[in-house]
Amino acid sequence: MSIVDTPVPVAPAAPARATARLLRSELRLVFGRVRNLVLLAGLAAVPLLIGTVLFVTQSTPVAGQGPPFLDRVTGNGVFLVFAALVSCLPFLLPLCVAIVSGDAIAGEASTGTLRYLLVVPVPRTRLLLAKAVAALAFAGAAVVAIAVVGLAAGAAYFGVGDVVLLSGDTIPLAAGMLRTLGVVGYVIASLTGLVAVGLFLSTLTEVPVAAMASTVVVAIVSGVLDALPQLSAIHPGLLTHHWLDFGEFLRLEVDASTLLAGLAVQGAWVAIFGALAWSRFTTADVSS
Amino acid sequence: MTAGGPAAEPAVRTRGLTKRFRSGQVAVDHIDLVVPRGAVYGFLGPNGSGKTTTIRMLLGLVSPTAGSVELLGSSMPGGGPVVLPRVGALVEGPAFHPYLSARANLERLDAVDATASPQSRPGRIDAALERVGLTAAAAKKYRQYSLGMKQRLGLAAALLRPRDLLLLDEPTNGLDPQGTREVRALVRELADGGATVLVSSHLLSEIEQVCSHVGIMSRGELLAQGTRAEIAETGTTEVRVMTRPDQRAHVARVLTGLGLEDVRVDGEVVAAPLGGTAVEKVAQAVVGDGVDLLGLEVRRPTLEDVFVRLTGEGFDVDR
Incomplete structure (x- = not known):
C-alpha cells in the first residue's frame, strides 16, 4: 500500500498542548542563547556593582544626590533592589527588552528559519504570541535577576531590616518583602508596552539589529519627550512616563490609582502595537 | 484508494x-x-x-x-x-x-x-x-x-x-x-x-x-x-548526413530539393529538421544524386534540446 493511499495520520494535539510545546521551544531558544545569558548576567551585575561601590567607599550618599533610594541603601540592603532598578530602567532594561523582542521575528527571518517554522506549519498568530511571551519572560527574568542579586548583595553588604517607608513609617521586613515583590511585578508589567513595540518593529525587517536599535530609540525618545515640560500634555501617555511609579509601593498607603494608570498606559501600548504586529505578521509575504 | x-x-x-x-x-x-x-x-x-x-x-x-x-x-x-x-x-x-x-x-x-x-x-x-x-x-x-x-x-x-x-x-x-x-x-x-x-x-x-x-x-x-x-x-527530429567536405554543399541542395527547411552545415555534417519526410527518402535521394554517403543519422529530440530551446543557453539570469 502506498503512502498516497494512506494519508499520514494527522492527529493535531490539543491546541493548548501544542501551544505549550511551542512556548517551551521558544523559551529554550531565548534562554539557551549565550548572548542572552551574558545580557542577563550583565544586568544582574548592576546591583552588585552599586553595592560594592557603596560598601568599599563607605560613604552614604546625601539624600537627593544620585538616583533615588541610593541614600538609603547603606541603612537597609533592601533598598539596593530599588536603587538598582532605578539605575537600569532608563537604558539597560529597555536594551534587554529590545534585543529579545527585536530579534523575535526578524532574527528568524534573517536566518531563514521563519519560512521553515511556517511550513511545519506553525500558525502565524500562535507563533507571534509565543514570541511575545518568550520576550516578556526574558524581560521578567532580567528584572527578577536584578532584584534577587540586589537583595542578596544588599543583605551581604549592609544587612536587611524593617523597611522605613518614604513617609517615615516603618513596616516589618516581611511586609517590606511583599512590597518588593509588588515593585518587581510592576516593573515587569511596565516593560510590556516596549515588548509589543519591539515585536512590531521586528515584523517589519529581516535585519534583527535594525529592529533592536529602533526599539531602544523608541524608549529613549520617550524618555526625552518626558523630560520636556512643554509637552506635559502628552506625558501621561508616554511609554516610559510611569516607569518609576513603582515607588508608590513604598508609601504607607499604596495609591492603587497611580499604579493602575501606569498599567493602563502599558495596556494601551500593548493593544496598539500588538494589533499592528499581528496585522503585519499575519499578512506579510515571507520572502526571506 | x-x-x-x-x-x-x-x-x-x-x-x-x-x-x-x-x-x-x-x-x-x-x-x-x-x-x-x-x-x-x-x-x-x-x-x-x-x-x-x-x-x-x-x-x-x-x-x-x-x-x-x-x-x-x-x-x-x-x-x-x-x-x-x-x-x-x-x-x-x-x-x-x-x-x-x-x-x-x-x-x-x-x-x-x-x-x-x-x-x-x-x-x-x-x-x-x-x-x-x-x-x-x-x-x-x-x-x-x-x-x-x-x-x-x-x-x-x-x-x-x-x-x-x-x-x-x-x-x-x-x-x-x-x-x-x-x-x-x-x-x-x-x-x-x-x-x-x-x-x-x-x-x-x-x-x-x-x-x-x-x-x-x-x-x-x-x-x-x-x-x-x-x-x-515537442522538439524537432533531425536528420544528419555525413559526407566528404567537397560534397556538403551538394547534399544541402539535395535536402532542400526534398522540401526540408532550415538546412545547415553543422561542422562535418549537413543537418536539417526531418519534418514529415521519411528518412529512407532522404537516403535514397542523397545516394541517387551521386553523393558518397559516409553516414546518416536521425537524431531524436532530447529533453535538453527542448529545455535549451525554451530557456536559452546563456549564463544570464532571466532578469
Whole structure:
C-alpha cells in the first residue's frame, strides 16, 4: 500500500498542548542563547556593582544626590533592589527588552528559519504570541535577576531590616518583602508596552539589529519627550512616563490609582502595537 | 484508494497563479501547474525564472496576486494547518539556527509541530539523519556544517515525518557529484514509497534522470508541462548526413530539393529538421544524386534540446 493511499495520520494535539510545546521551544531558544545569558548576567551585575561601590567607599550618599533610594541603601540592603532598578530602567532594561523582542521575528527571518517554522506549519498568530511571551519572560527574568542579586548583595553588604517607608513609617521586613515583590511585578508589567513595540518593529525587517536599535530609540525618545515640560500634555501617555511609579509601593498607603494608570498606559501600548504586529505578521509575504 | 478520493486529484494544482511584486515585477505569470499524484515532477528553469516564488506560494509563504493553489486537494493557504504536515519542503536552501546542533535544530522543528508525536521524536530524528548520512555529525553545531551538509540537514528536516508530497527547491545545490547522486536516489526512493515529489532545478542534467514529468519555467511563465516523453516530442527530429567536405554543399541542395527547411552545415555534417519526410527518402535521394554517403543519422529530440530551446543557453539570469 502506498503512502498516497494512506494519508499520514494527522492527529493535531490539543491546541493548548501544542501551544505549550511551542512556548517551551521558544523559551529554550531565548534562554539557551549565550548572548542572552551574558545580557542577563550583565544586568544582574548592576546591583552588585552599586553595592560594592557603596560598601568599599563607605560613604552614604546625601539624600537627593544620585538616583533615588541610593541614600538609603547603606541603612537597609533592601533598598539596593530599588536603587538598582532605578539605575537600569532608563537604558539597560529597555536594551534587554529590545534585543529579545527585536530579534523575535526578524532574527528568524534573517536566518531563514521563519519560512521553515511556517511550513511545519506553525500558525502565524500562535507563533507571534509565543514570541511575545518568550520576550516578556526574558524581560521578567532580567528584572527578577536584578532584584534577587540586589537583595542578596544588599543583605551581604549592609544587612536587611524593617523597611522605613518614604513617609517615615516603618513596616516589618516581611511586609517590606511583599512590597518588593509588588515593585518587581510592576516593573515587569511596565516593560510590556516596549515588548509589543519591539515585536512590531521586528515584523517589519529581516535585519534583527535594525529592529533592536529602533526599539531602544523608541524608549529613549520617550524618555526625552518626558523630560520636556512643554509637552506635559502628552506625558501621561508616554511609554516610559510611569516607569518609576513603582515607588508608590513604598508609601504607607499604596495609591492603587497611580499604579493602575501606569498599567493602563502599558495596556494601551500593548493593544496598539500588538494589533499592528499581528496585522503585519499575519499578512506579510515571507520572502526571506 | 477511496472511490473518487483524493488520489484522483493532482497533488499540486494551480490555476492562473500570479505574483506581482510591489516593485511591479511579475515574478510568476498565470501559471497552471499540474503535478499528478505519484509523479516526480522536474520543475525547471533558469535562475530567476520564478520557480522559488511559485514554491513559496504553494506553501502559503507568499500570497498570490491572483490565482489559486491546491495542495493534495486542499486549497492554500486556508488548508495549510491540515495539509502542510503531509508536505515536506526545502525552500531556497536550508536554514537553521547556527548556534544549535543539527539534532537540536531538528528537535525544535519537530517540537513546534502540533501534529507530531513527541514520543516518536527521537526515533524519527535518528532515522531522518541516517537517511541523509548525517548521523555522525548530529551533535555538531550547524554553523560548522559545510554547504553540502547543510543541504542534507534541510532534506532531513523535510523527511522528519512520512510525507505525501515533497517540494524540494534546488536540493542538489552545493552538493558534490556524489551528493547529487544520493539526492537522486533519495528522490527515487521517496517516489517508490508512493510520495509525490516536485524537484526544482536550474540544471536539467541534475534531475533529468529521475523525473517522470517536467515543467519548464522562463521569465515567470510555464512554457511547457507534461510527461518527459510529451515534452521531448515537442522538439524537432533531425536528420544528419555525413559526407566528404567537397560534397556538403551538394547534399544541402539535395535536402532542400526534398522540401526540408532550415538546412545547415553543422561542422562535418549537413543537418536539417526531418519534418514529415521519411528518412529512407532522404537516403535514397542523397545516394541517387551521386553523393558518397559516409553516414546518416536521425537524431531524436532530447529533453535538453527542448529545455535549451525554451530557456536559452546563456549564463544570464532571466532578469
